[in-house]
Amino acid sequence: MGVFTYEMEVTTKIPPAKMFKAFVLDGDKLIPKTVPEAIKNVALIEGDGGPGSQFNYVKHKVEALDKENFSYSYSVIEGDALMKSLEKITYEIKIASSPDGGSICKSNSKYFTVGDFEIKEEQIKGGKEKASGLFKAIEAYLLANPNAY
Template identity: 45%
Template sequence: MGVTTYTHEATTPVSPTRLFKALVVDSDNLIPKLMPQVKNIEAEGDGSIKKMSFVEGSPIKYLKHKIHVVDDKNLVTKYSMIEGDVLGDKLESISYDLKFEAHGNGGCVCKSIIEYHTKGDYVLKDEEHNEGQKQGMELFKIVEAYLLANPSVYA
């Protein structure tokens, strides 16, 4: 098993607290409302496993994430994708470490560290990461637009 690590930063005029609440704390409710391809997000067991189900016909059926940390004081979350179509037969898991920090005039920079844990001797290609990053940024931009259009939400 190998590990390939990428880092990324995204800035937004939305405050770190609002973005954290939307993307982390209330994601189970907000994401299905904003993304029509997401059917629902349900907690399993003690709530540390989240299953995101997609609508019929979507290229992805479901994803399961294991939540390791949700620190609303320091605006940090750590979780891993542990199951789902995206992992295929080449990835064991994908770990995410996100931190939301104040930036600029009330805005935020979201810093992420993403670790791909591969199966066997498979070497992750940059294109594979770039596709996942693109999808993550689409979600980020959709939530950002929603928060900018609704300034009292998560205030």
């Protein structure tokens, strides 16, 4: 088994508390609205959402949720995203204040591979583009709907 890690940073004009609430706390409701071509629905199968991409099925497990410090971590533990070549994928997300009153979202992703499987650079680039696109779609929604959240 190998572990491949990458980091990403995205900025937005939305303040951290508002972005965290929309992106993380209410993401199960908002994400299908903002990218319906990629995510049809999100359904909780266990718990209350405290401590569901362009795939037919993805199962997430929330690892940590810190509402005061705007941080969140979860693992993809089942589904098409694992491509039978990954044991799991973990994501750690932290949303911090930027000097202009907006936010900086920092993300750390770890891919735990099965056997000798290697992740190619273009796959990592594609994943970063999708993640950034999702973040920007939520930003666009919040800018278009300033009274939301």
